[in-house]
Amino acid sequence: xxxxxxxxxxxxxxxxIAVRLAQLGHDVVIGTRDPQQTLARTSPExxxxxxxxxxxxxxxxxxxxxxxxxxxHGELVVNATLGASSLEAFQSVGSTKLAGKIILxxxxxxxRSGTSPRLLFALTDSLxxxxxxxxxxxxxxxxxxxVSAKVMIEPGRVPGRHSMFVAGDDKGAKQAVxxxxxxxxxxxxxxxxxxxxxxxxxxxxxxxxxxxxxGALGTWDLNIAVVRAAA
Amino acid sequence: xxxxxxxxxxxxxxxxIAVRLAQLGHDVVIGTRDPQQTLARTSPExxxxxxxxxxxxxxxxxxxxxxxxxxxHGELVVNATLGASSLEAFQSVGSTKLAGKIILxxxxxxxRSGTSPRLLFALTDSLxxxxxxxxxxxxxxxxxxxVSAKVMIEPGRVPGRHSMFVAGDDKGAKQAVxxxxxxxxxxxxxxxxxxxxxxxxxxxxxxxxxxxxxGALGTWDLNIAVVRAAA
Numbered sequence: 041x042x043x044x045x046x047x048x049x050x051x052x053x054x055x056x057i058a059v060r061l062a063q064l065g066h067d068v069v070i071g072t073r074d075p076q077q078t079l080a081r082t083s084p085e086x087x088x089x090x091x092x093x094x095x096x097x098x099x100x101x102x103x104x105x106x107x108x109x110x111x112x113h114g115e116l117v118v119n120a121t122l123g124a125s126s127l128e129a130f131q132s133v134g135s136t137k138l139a140g141k142i143i144l145x146x147x148x149x150x151x152r153s154g155t156s157p158r159l160l161f162a163l164t165d166s167l168x169x170x171x172x173x174x175x176x177x178x179x180x181x182x183x184x185x186x187v188s189a190k191v192m193i194e195p196g197r198v199p200g201r202h203s204m205f206v207a208g209d210d211k212g213a214k215q216a217v218x219x220x221x222x223x224x225x226x227x228x229x230x231x232x233x234x235x236x237x238x239x240x241x242x243x244x245x246x247x248x249x250x251x252x253x254x255g256a257l258g259t260w261d262l263n264i265a266v267v268r269a270a271a
Numbered sequence: 272x273x274x275x276x277x278x279x280x281x282x283x284x285x286x287x288i289a290v291r292l293a294q295l296g297h298d299v300v301i302g303t304r305d306p307q308q309t310l311a312r313t314s315p316e317x318x319x320x321x322x323x324x325x326x327x328x329x330x331x332x333x334x335x336x337x338x339x340x341x342x343x344h345g346e347l348v349v350n351a352t353l354g355a356s357s358l359e360a361f362q363s364v365g366s367t368k369l370a371g372k373i374i375l376x377x378x379x380x381x382x383r384s385g386t387s388p389r390l391l392f393a394l395t396d397s398l399x400x401x402x403x404x405x406x407x408x409x410x411x412x413x414x415x416x417x418v419s420a421k422v423m424i425e426p427g428r429v430p431g432r433h434s435m436f437v438a439g440d441d442k443g444a445k446q447a448v449x450x451x452x453x454x455x456x457x458x459x460x461x462x463x464x465x466x467x468x469x470x471x472x473x474x475x476x477x478x479x480x481x482x483x484x485x486g487a488l489g490t491w492d493l494n495i496a497v498v499r500a501a502a
Contacts, residue, residue, distance in 0.1 A: 159476075164389055202498045207483070234483040242480030245390075249473030252438070252465040253497060261500035266484060267433045269492035 043220070046071050046114025048107065048129055050078050052089045053146065053189040054120035059099060060193040061118075064223050069103045071110025073132065078104060111137035116144060116216065117178075123149030123167050124160060127174055139177035142213045144220070145240070146184035146192065148247050159247060168207065168240025179213035181206055182240035183221065186250060188260035195225045195263070202263040204231045207239035232266060274451070277302050277345025279338065279360055281309050283320045284377065284420040285351035290330060291424040292349075295454050300334045302341025304363065309335060342368035347375060347447065348409075354380030354398050355391060358405055370408035373444045375451070376471070377415035377423065379478050390478060399438065399471025410444035412437055413471035414452065417481060419491035426456045426494070433494040435462045438470035463497060 047058040048071045055070070062068040072078045078092050085091065096102065111117065111133030121129045126147050130138065149160040149167040160167075168182035183206045184192045191197050195204070204226045206214045218231045234242060254260050278289040279302045286301070293299040303309045310324050327333065342348065342364030352360045357378050361369065380391040380398040391398075399413035414437045415423045422428050426435070435457045437445045449462050465473060485491050 158395055198498050198500055200498055203495075205480075232484070232487060234480070234487045239479075239483040239487075242483040245476040245478075246480050247476075248470075249436075249465070249477050252470040252473040253463070256463060256465045256470075257497075257499050259499055263498055264434075264495040265498050266488075267429050267431055267494055267496050268488050268490055269429055 042067055044113055044115045045069075045118060046110035046116075047118045047120055048072075048110060048126075048133075049118075049120035049122070049147075050092050050104070051085065051120065051122070053192070054118070055095060055099075056189045056193055057118060057120060057146075058102060060224065061220075062102065067113075069105050069110050069113050071105055071107045071129075071133075073107060073129070075104045075106055107132045108134065108137065111141075114141065116142045116220070119143055119145040119147050119171065121147060123147040124151065126167060127170060130171060130175060135175050135177065138175045141178055142210075142216055143171060143175070143178050143180045144184075144217050145171055145180055145182050148185050148244060150247070157247075157251065159244060164241075166238075166240040166244045168237050168244070172209065172237045179208065179210035180237055181208035181210070181213050181217040182237065182243050183207070183217055185243055186246050187263050188254075191261060191263060193224055197261045198263045200265070201227075201230055202265040205234050205239075205243055206231060207234050207237055207243055209236045230265075273298055275344055275346045276300075276349060277341035277347075278349045278351055279303075279341060279357075279364075280349075280351035280353070280378075281323050281335070282316065282351065282353070284423070285349070286323075286326060286330075287420045287424055288349060288351060288377070289333060291455065292451075293333065298344075300336050300341050300344050302336055302338045302360075302364075304338060304360070306335045306337055338363045339365065339368065342372075345372065347373045347451070350374055350376040350378050350402065352378060354378040355382065357398060358401060361402060361406060366406050366408065369406045372409055373441075373447055374402060374406070374409050374411045375415070375448050376402055376411055376413050379416050379475060381478070388478075388482065390475060395472075397469075397471040397475045399468050399475070403440065403468045410439065410441035411468055411471075412439035412441070412444050412448040413468065413474050414438070414448055416474055417477050418494050419485075422492060422494060424455055428492045429494045431496070432458075432461060433496040436465050436470075436474055437462060438465050438468055438474055440467045461496075 403411040
Protein backbone atom coordinates (compact mmCIF):
# COMPACT_ATOMS: atom_id res chain seq x y z
CA UNK A 41 0.00 0.00 0.00
CA UNK A 42 1.34 3.41 -0.96
CA UNK A 43 1.75 5.70 2.04
CA UNK A 44 2.06 9.47 1.72
CA UNK A 45 5.26 10.16 3.62
CA UNK A 46 6.96 13.41 4.59
CA UNK A 47 10.60 13.15 5.55
CA UNK A 48 11.59 16.14 7.65
CA UNK A 49 15.29 16.95 7.27
CA UNK A 50 17.67 17.19 4.34
CA UNK A 51 20.74 15.68 5.98
CA UNK A 52 22.35 12.34 5.19
CA UNK A 53 19.77 10.34 7.15
CA UNK A 54 16.75 12.15 5.70
CA UNK A 55 17.98 11.78 2.13
CA UNK A 56 18.82 8.10 2.54
CA ILE A 57 15.47 7.12 4.02
CA ALA A 58 13.49 9.32 1.60
CA VAL A 59 15.07 7.65 -1.43
CA ARG A 60 14.57 4.18 0.01
CA LEU A 61 10.92 4.82 0.87
CA ALA A 62 10.31 6.22 -2.63
CA GLN A 63 11.96 3.13 -4.15
CA LEU A 64 9.51 1.03 -2.14
CA GLY A 65 6.68 2.81 -3.96
CA HIS A 66 5.64 5.34 -1.36
CA ASP A 67 4.68 8.93 -2.18
CA VAL A 68 7.53 10.80 -0.54
CA VAL A 69 8.40 14.46 -0.12
CA ILE A 70 11.30 15.98 1.80
CA GLY A 71 10.53 18.93 4.06
CA THR A 72 12.92 21.71 4.99
CA ARG A 73 12.58 25.12 6.61
CA ASP A 74 13.48 27.08 3.51
CA PRO A 75 13.63 25.03 0.27
CA GLN A 76 15.17 27.89 -1.76
CA GLN A 77 17.94 28.33 0.78
CA THR A 78 18.58 24.58 0.96
CA LEU A 79 18.86 24.41 -2.85
CA ALA A 80 21.08 27.50 -2.98
CA ARG A 81 23.71 26.03 -0.67
CA THR A 82 26.82 25.09 -2.66
CA SER A 83 29.23 23.84 0.00
CA PRO A 84 29.06 20.24 1.24
CA GLU A 85 27.32 19.83 4.61
CA UNK A 86 30.26 17.87 6.00
CA UNK A 87 33.02 15.58 4.82
CA UNK A 88 30.55 12.78 4.09
CA UNK A 89 27.61 14.71 2.64
CA UNK A 90 27.44 16.55 -0.67
CA UNK A 91 25.38 19.74 -0.88
CA UNK A 92 21.65 19.22 -1.35
CA UNK A 93 21.38 20.63 -4.89
CA UNK A 94 24.09 18.29 -6.14
CA UNK A 95 22.36 15.34 -4.49
CA UNK A 96 18.99 16.47 -5.91
CA UNK A 97 20.37 16.26 -9.47
CA UNK A 98 20.73 12.49 -8.95
CA UNK A 99 17.18 12.28 -7.55
CA UNK A 100 15.14 14.31 -10.07
CA UNK A 101 11.77 12.95 -8.90
CA UNK A 102 12.28 13.83 -5.24
CA UNK A 103 10.25 16.90 -4.22
CA UNK A 104 11.69 19.36 -1.70
CA UNK A 105 8.97 21.38 0.02
CA UNK A 106 8.52 23.63 3.06
CA UNK A 107 7.84 22.06 6.44
CA UNK A 108 4.12 23.05 6.45
CA UNK A 109 3.69 21.63 2.91
CA UNK A 110 5.44 18.46 3.97
CA UNK A 111 3.19 18.22 7.01
CA UNK A 112 0.12 18.64 4.81
CA HIS A 113 1.36 15.91 2.45
CA GLY A 114 2.35 13.19 4.89
CA GLU A 115 0.05 10.68 6.54
CA LEU A 116 3.27 9.52 8.13
CA VAL A 117 5.98 12.01 9.04
CA VAL A 118 9.57 10.88 9.48
CA ASN A 119 11.59 13.02 11.85
CA ALA A 120 15.09 13.09 10.40
CA THR A 121 15.87 16.63 11.51
CA LEU A 122 18.73 17.33 13.88
CA GLY A 123 17.40 16.35 17.28
CA ALA A 124 18.36 19.72 18.73
CA SER A 125 15.93 21.50 16.39
CA SER A 126 13.22 18.85 15.91
CA LEU A 127 10.64 20.56 18.12
CA GLU A 128 11.10 23.84 16.29
CA ALA A 129 10.64 22.06 12.96
CA PHE A 130 7.39 20.45 14.09
CA GLN A 131 6.17 23.73 15.54
CA SER A 132 6.49 25.31 12.12
CA VAL A 133 4.36 22.46 10.72
CA GLY A 134 1.77 23.14 13.39
CA SER A 135 -0.31 20.90 15.61
CA THR A 136 -3.38 21.02 13.38
CA LYS A 137 -1.58 19.40 10.47
CA LEU A 138 0.00 16.81 12.77
CA ALA A 139 -3.20 15.74 14.54
CA GLY A 140 -3.83 12.02 14.09
CA LYS A 141 -0.68 11.51 12.07
CA ILE A 142 2.10 9.07 12.77
CA ILE A 143 5.47 10.59 13.55
CA LEU A 144 8.27 8.11 13.02
CA UNK A 145 10.97 9.71 15.14
CA UNK A 146 14.43 8.42 14.33
CA UNK A 147 16.39 11.49 15.49
CA UNK A 148 19.01 11.50 18.23
CA UNK A 149 19.13 14.68 20.31
CA UNK A 150 22.88 15.23 20.06
CA UNK A 151 25.09 18.15 20.89
CA ARG A 152 27.91 17.87 18.35
CA SER A 153 29.79 20.97 19.49
CA GLY A 154 32.32 19.04 21.57
CA THR A 155 34.96 16.50 20.61
CA SER A 156 32.47 13.64 20.89
CA PRO A 157 28.70 13.92 20.44
CA ARG A 158 26.67 13.92 23.64
CA LEU A 159 22.98 13.54 24.30
CA LEU A 160 21.10 16.73 25.02
CA PHE A 161 18.25 15.73 27.26
CA ALA A 162 17.88 12.17 28.30
CA LEU A 163 17.89 10.64 31.83
CA THR A 164 14.40 11.79 32.74
CA ASP A 165 13.22 12.75 29.29
CA SER A 166 13.77 12.01 25.64
CA LEU A 167 13.20 13.67 22.31
CA UNK A 168 10.45 11.15 21.54
CA UNK A 169 8.57 12.10 24.70
CA UNK A 170 9.08 15.82 24.08
CA UNK A 171 7.56 15.55 20.61
CA UNK A 172 4.65 13.48 21.95
CA UNK A 173 4.03 15.99 24.78
CA UNK A 174 4.21 18.96 22.41
CA UNK A 175 1.84 17.34 19.90
CA UNK A 176 -0.51 15.17 21.97
CA UNK A 177 -2.77 14.46 18.99
CA UNK A 178 0.08 13.05 16.92
CA UNK A 179 1.10 9.42 17.36
CA UNK A 180 4.84 9.30 17.95
CA UNK A 181 6.84 6.11 17.46
CA UNK A 182 10.53 6.11 18.32
CA UNK A 183 12.57 3.70 16.23
CA UNK A 184 15.66 3.27 14.03
CA UNK A 185 17.87 5.55 16.17
CA UNK A 186 19.86 2.54 17.41
CA VAL A 187 21.64 1.92 14.09
CA SER A 188 23.54 3.94 11.49
CA ALA A 189 21.71 5.58 8.57
CA LYS A 190 22.95 2.88 6.21
CA VAL A 191 21.80 0.02 8.41
CA MET A 192 18.40 1.69 8.95
CA ILE A 193 17.50 1.28 5.31
CA GLU A 194 19.52 -1.86 4.60
CA PRO A 195 19.58 -4.07 7.69
CA GLY A 196 21.18 -6.85 5.63
CA ARG A 197 24.48 -4.94 5.87
CA VAL A 198 24.70 -6.65 9.27
CA PRO A 199 24.62 -10.44 8.88
CA GLY A 200 22.31 -12.83 10.68
CA ARG A 201 19.56 -11.88 13.07
CA HIS A 202 19.62 -8.57 14.93
CA SER A 203 16.99 -6.43 16.59
CA MET A 204 15.03 -3.26 15.96
CA PHE A 205 12.89 -1.51 18.57
CA VAL A 206 9.67 0.51 18.56
CA ALA A 207 8.42 2.65 21.45
CA GLY A 208 5.18 4.61 21.49
CA ASP A 209 1.83 5.03 23.18
CA ASP A 210 -0.32 4.14 20.16
CA LYS A 211 -0.55 0.46 19.21
CA GLY A 212 -1.87 1.15 15.73
CA ALA A 213 0.95 3.58 15.00
CA LYS A 214 3.50 1.01 16.17
CA GLN A 215 1.91 -1.56 13.84
CA ALA A 216 2.05 0.83 10.89
CA VAL A 217 5.68 1.67 11.62
CA UNK A 218 6.54 -2.02 12.01
CA UNK A 219 4.99 -2.62 8.58
CA UNK A 220 7.25 0.08 7.14
CA UNK A 221 10.24 -1.47 8.94
CA UNK A 222 9.54 -4.84 7.34
CA UNK A 223 9.47 -3.13 3.93
CA UNK A 224 12.90 -1.69 4.74
CA UNK A 225 14.11 -5.24 5.37
CA UNK A 226 13.62 -5.66 9.13
CA UNK A 227 11.96 -9.03 9.75
CA UNK A 228 8.79 -8.52 11.82
CA UNK A 229 9.95 -11.08 14.38
CA UNK A 230 13.07 -8.96 15.06
CA UNK A 231 11.06 -5.81 15.83
CA UNK A 232 10.64 -5.57 19.61
CA UNK A 233 7.93 -3.39 21.11
CA UNK A 234 9.70 -1.98 24.18
CA UNK A 235 6.65 -0.14 25.50
CA UNK A 236 5.20 3.36 25.63
CA UNK A 237 6.94 6.50 24.43
CA UNK A 238 8.81 6.74 27.75
CA UNK A 239 10.90 3.83 26.48
CA UNK A 240 12.32 6.25 23.89
CA UNK A 241 14.76 7.14 26.68
CA UNK A 242 16.32 3.72 26.49
CA UNK A 243 16.59 3.89 22.70
CA UNK A 244 18.16 7.36 22.72
CA UNK A 245 20.46 6.63 25.67
CA UNK A 246 21.81 3.57 23.88
CA UNK A 247 23.64 6.03 21.57
CA UNK A 248 26.85 6.32 23.63
CA UNK A 249 27.23 2.51 23.60
CA UNK A 250 26.59 2.45 19.84
CA UNK A 251 29.25 5.13 19.31
CA UNK A 252 31.73 3.28 21.56
CA UNK A 253 31.09 0.02 19.70
CA UNK A 254 31.52 1.67 16.31
CA GLY A 255 34.82 3.12 17.52
CA ALA A 256 36.04 -0.11 19.08
CA LEU A 257 35.03 -2.34 16.15
CA GLY A 258 35.92 0.14 13.43
CA THR A 259 32.61 -0.13 11.59
CA TRP A 260 29.10 1.30 11.63
CA ASP A 261 27.76 -1.88 10.06
CA LEU A 262 26.84 -3.25 13.45
CA ASN A 263 23.78 -3.81 15.56
CA ILE A 264 22.66 -5.72 18.63
CA ALA A 265 20.52 -8.83 18.75
CA VAL A 266 18.44 -9.28 21.86
CA VAL A 267 18.91 -12.81 23.19
CA ARG A 268 16.63 -14.22 25.86
CA ALA A 269 15.91 -17.47 27.60
CA ALA A 270 13.05 -19.45 26.08
CA ALA A 271 9.78 -18.60 27.82
CA UNK B 272 45.31 -18.61 40.03
CA UNK B 273 43.73 -17.57 43.31
CA UNK B 274 43.00 -13.85 43.46
CA UNK B 275 42.43 -12.00 46.72
CA UNK B 276 39.09 -10.31 46.07
CA UNK B 277 37.10 -7.80 48.11
CA UNK B 278 33.45 -7.46 47.19
CA UNK B 279 32.13 -4.12 48.41
CA UNK B 280 28.41 -4.27 49.12
CA UNK B 281 26.15 -6.74 50.90
CA UNK B 282 23.14 -6.50 48.60
CA UNK B 283 21.84 -9.16 46.26
CA UNK B 284 24.46 -8.48 43.60
CA UNK B 285 27.40 -8.41 46.03
CA UNK B 286 26.34 -11.65 47.71
CA UNK B 287 25.80 -13.44 44.42
CA ILE B 288 29.14 -12.51 42.92
CA ALA B 289 31.04 -13.11 46.18
CA VAL B 290 29.73 -16.66 46.47
CA ARG B 291 30.43 -17.40 42.85
CA LEU B 292 33.99 -16.04 43.02
CA ALA B 293 34.64 -18.08 46.19
CA GLN B 294 33.30 -21.21 44.45
CA LEU B 295 35.82 -20.54 41.69
CA GLY B 296 38.59 -20.82 44.30
CA HIS B 297 39.31 -17.15 44.93
CA ASP B 298 40.02 -15.71 48.39
CA VAL B 299 36.94 -13.53 48.86
CA VAL B 300 35.77 -11.18 51.60
CA ILE B 301 32.70 -8.98 51.63
CA GLY B 302 33.14 -5.40 52.78
CA THR B 303 30.47 -3.25 54.43
CA ARG B 304 30.50 0.03 56.32
CA ASP B 305 29.59 -1.48 59.68
CA PRO B 306 29.73 -5.29 59.83
CA GLN B 307 28.06 -5.47 63.27
CA GLN B 308 25.15 -3.36 62.08
CA THR B 309 24.80 -5.39 58.87
CA LEU B 310 24.70 -8.64 60.88
CA ALA B 311 22.26 -7.17 63.42
CA ARG B 312 19.64 -6.33 60.79
CA THR B 313 16.72 -8.74 61.05
CA SER B 314 14.30 -7.47 58.39
CA PRO B 315 14.67 -8.50 54.75
CA GLU B 316 16.28 -5.83 52.56
CA UNK B 317 13.47 -6.03 50.04
CA UNK B 318 10.96 -8.55 48.72
CA UNK B 319 13.67 -10.51 46.93
CA UNK B 320 16.51 -10.36 49.43
CA UNK B 321 16.68 -12.01 52.85
CA UNK B 322 18.49 -10.20 55.67
CA UNK B 323 22.26 -10.58 55.65
CA UNK B 324 22.57 -12.65 58.84
CA UNK B 325 20.12 -15.23 57.53
CA UNK B 326 22.00 -15.42 54.24
CA UNK B 327 25.33 -15.65 56.11
CA UNK B 328 24.14 -18.80 57.93
CA UNK B 329 24.04 -20.54 54.53
CA UNK B 330 27.53 -19.22 53.70
CA UNK B 331 29.52 -19.95 56.86
CA UNK B 332 32.93 -19.52 55.24
CA UNK B 333 32.19 -16.05 53.83
CA UNK B 334 33.91 -13.31 55.84
CA UNK B 335 32.19 -9.97 56.37
CA UNK B 336 34.66 -7.19 57.16
CA UNK B 337 34.80 -3.40 57.30
CA UNK B 338 35.46 -1.46 54.10
CA UNK B 339 39.08 -0.59 55.07
CA UNK B 340 39.77 -4.25 55.95
CA UNK B 341 38.24 -5.34 52.66
CA UNK B 342 40.37 -2.78 50.82
CA UNK B 343 43.49 -4.13 52.54
CA HIS B 344 42.58 -7.71 51.62
CA GLY B 345 41.70 -7.33 47.96
CA GLU B 346 44.11 -7.20 45.05
CA LEU B 347 40.93 -6.82 43.04
CA VAL B 348 38.00 -4.87 44.46
CA VAL B 349 34.49 -5.45 43.12
CA ASN B 350 32.21 -2.44 43.43
CA ALA B 351 28.78 -3.88 44.18
CA THR B 352 27.67 -1.03 46.42
CA LEU B 353 24.67 1.09 45.52
CA GLY B 354 25.92 3.42 42.82
CA ALA B 355 24.65 6.44 44.73
CA SER B 356 27.03 5.72 47.63
CA SER B 357 29.94 4.06 45.84
CA LEU B 358 32.29 7.04 46.08
CA GLU B 359 31.64 7.36 49.80
CA ALA B 360 32.38 3.66 50.25
CA PHE B 361 35.70 3.94 48.43
CA GLN B 362 36.60 7.09 50.35
CA SER B 363 36.29 5.14 53.57
CA VAL B 364 38.68 2.54 52.13
CA GLY B 365 41.12 5.32 51.28
CA SER B 366 43.25 6.05 48.26
CA THR B 367 46.40 4.55 49.76
CA LYS B 368 44.87 1.08 50.02
CA LEU B 369 43.40 1.38 46.51
CA ALA B 370 46.61 2.49 44.75
CA GLY B 371 47.55 0.08 41.97
CA LYS B 372 44.55 -2.13 42.59
CA ILE B 373 41.95 -3.17 40.07
CA ILE B 374 38.43 -1.92 40.75
CA LEU B 375 35.86 -4.00 38.88
CA UNK B 376 32.95 -1.56 38.87
CA UNK B 377 29.63 -3.25 38.13
CA UNK B 378 27.40 -0.71 39.90
CA UNK B 379 24.68 1.33 38.23
CA UNK B 380 24.21 4.84 39.65
CA UNK B 381 20.45 4.64 40.09
CA UNK B 382 17.97 6.79 41.92
CA ARG B 383 15.31 4.31 43.03
CA SER B 384 13.12 6.86 44.83
CA GLY B 385 10.67 7.25 41.93
CA THR B 386 8.29 4.83 40.31
CA SER B 387 10.98 3.64 37.90
CA PRO B 388 14.73 3.75 38.56
CA ARG B 389 16.61 6.51 36.82
CA LEU B 390 20.29 7.14 36.27
CA LEU B 391 21.88 9.69 38.56
CA PHE B 392 24.71 11.19 36.58
CA ALA B 393 25.32 10.07 33.08
CA LEU B 394 25.29 12.10 29.82
CA THR B 395 28.63 13.77 30.39
CA ASP B 396 29.88 11.58 33.20
CA SER B 397 29.54 8.11 34.65
CA LEU B 398 30.11 6.37 37.93
CA UNK B 399 33.07 4.52 36.43
CA UNK B 400 34.74 7.81 35.49
CA UNK B 401 33.95 9.37 38.86
CA UNK B 402 35.65 6.49 40.68
CA UNK B 403 38.66 6.66 38.34
CA UNK B 404 38.95 10.44 38.81
CA UNK B 405 38.63 10.16 42.58
CA UNK B 406 41.23 7.38 42.80
CA UNK B 407 43.65 8.05 39.94
CA UNK B 408 46.09 5.39 41.15
CA UNK B 409 43.44 2.66 41.06
CA UNK B 410 42.72 0.88 37.77
CA UNK B 411 38.98 1.00 37.19
CA UNK B 412 37.26 -1.38 34.77
CA UNK B 413 33.55 -0.97 34.13
CA UNK B 414 31.80 -4.21 33.26
CA UNK B 415 28.86 -6.52 34.03
CA UNK B 416 26.38 -3.64 34.59
CA UNK B 417 24.60 -4.49 31.32
CA VAL B 418 23.01 -7.70 32.65
CA SER B 419 21.06 -8.86 35.70
CA ALA B 420 22.87 -10.17 38.79
CA LYS B 421 21.94 -13.73 37.87
CA VAL B 422 23.23 -13.45 34.32
CA MET B 423 26.46 -11.79 35.52
CA ILE B 424 27.53 -14.94 37.32
CA GLU B 425 25.81 -17.46 35.07
CA PRO B 426 25.81 -16.19 31.47
CA GLY B 427 24.54 -19.60 30.32
CA ARG B 428 21.08 -18.57 31.59
CA VAL B 429 20.84 -16.78 28.25
CA PRO B 430 21.26 -19.23 25.35
CA GLY B 431 23.68 -18.93 22.46
CA ARG B 432 26.23 -16.21 21.99
CA HIS B 433 25.82 -12.82 23.63
CA SER B 434 28.21 -10.02 24.56
CA MET B 435 29.93 -8.58 27.59
CA PHE B 436 31.80 -5.28 27.62
CA VAL B 437 34.84 -3.88 29.42
CA ALA B 438 35.80 -0.20 29.59
CA GLY B 439 38.86 1.21 31.31
CA ASP B 440 42.09 3.10 30.83
CA ASP B 441 44.43 0.28 31.93
CA LYS B 442 44.99 -2.55 29.44
CA GLY B 443 46.40 -4.91 32.07
CA ALA B 444 43.43 -4.35 34.35
CA LYS B 445 41.04 -5.06 31.47
CA GLN B 446 42.93 -8.28 30.75
CA ALA B 447 42.73 -9.38 34.40
CA VAL B 448 39.01 -8.58 34.53
CA UNK B 449 38.45 -10.41 31.24
CA UNK B 450 40.19 -13.46 32.77
CA UNK B 451 37.77 -13.29 35.71
CA UNK B 452 34.83 -12.94 33.29
CA UNK B 453 35.87 -16.10 31.46
CA UNK B 454 35.95 -17.92 34.81
CA UNK B 455 32.38 -16.73 35.38
CA UNK B 456 31.42 -18.31 32.06
CA UNK B 457 31.79 -15.42 29.61
CA UNK B 458 33.71 -16.70 26.54
CA UNK B 459 36.74 -14.46 25.93
CA UNK B 460 35.68 -13.89 22.31
CA UNK B 461 32.37 -12.39 23.53
CA UNK B 462 34.08 -9.81 25.75
CA UNK B 463 34.33 -6.55 23.80
CA UNK B 464 36.79 -3.86 24.85
CA UNK B 465 34.78 -0.68 24.19
CA UNK B 466 37.62 1.69 25.07
CA UNK B 467 38.77 3.88 27.93
CA UNK B 468 36.85 4.55 31.11
CA UNK B 469 34.81 7.27 29.34
CA UNK B 470 33.02 4.40 27.58
CA UNK B 471 31.53 3.52 30.98
CA UNK B 472 28.90 6.13 30.02
CA UNK B 473 27.63 3.89 27.26
CA UNK B 474 27.51 0.86 29.55
CA UNK B 475 25.66 2.73 32.32
CA UNK B 476 23.31 4.54 29.93
CA UNK B 477 22.29 1.23 28.39
CA UNK B 478 20.38 0.59 31.64
CA UNK B 479 17.05 2.18 30.56
CA UNK B 480 16.97 -0.03 27.46
CA UNK B 481 17.79 -3.10 29.58
CA UNK B 482 14.94 -2.23 31.95
CA UNK B 483 12.53 -1.63 29.06
CA UNK B 484 13.51 -4.95 27.47
CA UNK B 485 13.07 -6.84 30.75
CA GLY B 486 9.63 -5.29 31.10
CA ALA B 487 8.62 -5.94 27.51
CA LEU B 488 9.91 -9.52 27.40
CA GLY B 489 8.95 -10.43 30.95
CA THR B 490 12.34 -11.82 31.91
CA TRP B 491 15.73 -10.68 33.22
CA ASP B 492 17.38 -13.68 31.57
CA LEU B 493 18.26 -11.59 28.55
CA ASN B 494 21.25 -9.92 27.00
CA ILE B 495 22.42 -8.40 23.74
CA ALA B 496 24.79 -9.89 21.21
CA VAL B 497 26.76 -7.43 19.14
CA VAL B 498 26.52 -8.39 15.48
CA ARG B 499 28.79 -6.80 12.89
CA ALA B 500 29.70 -7.18 9.27
CA ALA B 501 32.77 -9.31 8.64
CA ALA B 502 35.89 -7.16 8.45
